[in-house]
Amino acid sequence: MSKGVKKVVLAYSGGLDTSVIVRWLIETYKCEVVCFAADLGQKEELTGLKEKAINTGASKIYIEDLREEFARDFVFPALRANAIYEGTYLLGTSLARPLIAKKQIEIAKLEGADAVSHGATGKGNDQVRFELTYYALNPSIKIIAAWKDDNWKFDSRESMIDYAKKYKIPVPLTKAKPYSSDRNLLHISHEGGILEDPWAEAPEDIFVLTKSPEASPDKPTYVEIEFKKGNPVAVNGKKMSPAKLMDYMNNIAGANGIGRMDMVENRFVGMKSRGVYETPGGTVLWAAHRAVESITMDREVMFMRDSLTPKYAQLAYNGFWYSPEMKTLQTYIDATQENVTGTARMKLYKGNCVVAGRKSPYSLYSESFATFEKDQVYNQKDAIGFIKLNGLRLIIQNILKK
8 A cells, every 4th residue: 555655744753653663664665754743732742853853864844733723623522522431531642633634634735745654553542543534534645554564573662762772763762661651732641561560550750740649739729610602711710722721721730639540441443451641631621511511501401412422432532533423423512512601610639629619691500499498489299290100100010010
């Protein structure tokens, strides 16, 4: 599939895999390599990336600031759906890959490139997310997936580290700490190497975005998050853009030890894997969003939406972001968010994120209905018939048994 390649656009992070792949592509296919790095909130990880790519052999590198697009068009739609994979994972990497692949296809068109490439392994989920997006947006583009290529000669990260040393390519991994990390505005993930034993506790020195709960402040931090149609728009009364709001929340939540998560998940390709994630701001935003929904969403609408949330998370996790079913599902999800406008007050304390209050101009909550005190709007005797009708099938079942 990759024969006769003249120019390749490589999704480039500057990490071990993609650093090696730049040189490998040039040696193997005698082609021009154009690197593309997406700024999704990695911060210091982007430092020196241009020089590194060029020194490794790339003819050019695009570094594009996609933080606002990532937050607005990928993270916030998932937030509106309350999407959580297998009850734990907030999809930080899953949501980033379709955007990177989308921009890669755009650059390939701009550059007149005939192929795209990525550094995802043949065992993981990212290969699927990248390649399904390529197919959805440009089915005719050639794909060079290095780890699955017949010419790929590396069988481990250690062999790649040796290759990098041979060509004097600086890489952030060492044989002593051979785990990989992937960071963006929503989270940072840690996988592989010393984390592959699911019984072993993750060492404290891997954490980047979060303090340990033990080291976090001894007094709680209160924060008020304002939502409009399901999207967070302001914190403590200050309006912010999507990316700035997420960055702000990461700092507050991370300082309070919130957002650490250690899970064994089911990869799309069929195996289980262990991942350690830090999602500080996202953890608070998801909880706050749910709090505002609790007073603004109709019960049956919420029940139906919640029944679809696992499917939404699965589609995002498995790489079907640009599928027709995801487009249809997102349309329904967004319709449920029409009145999800209001404010949640959150209490952050030593790894805990607790709802301390919620309010909305569209609130369906009525104290006059819910009160245990005397009221003028609800006749408690009405519940007698309500319960009898709902229990009718149980009564009939019991009678027939006798």
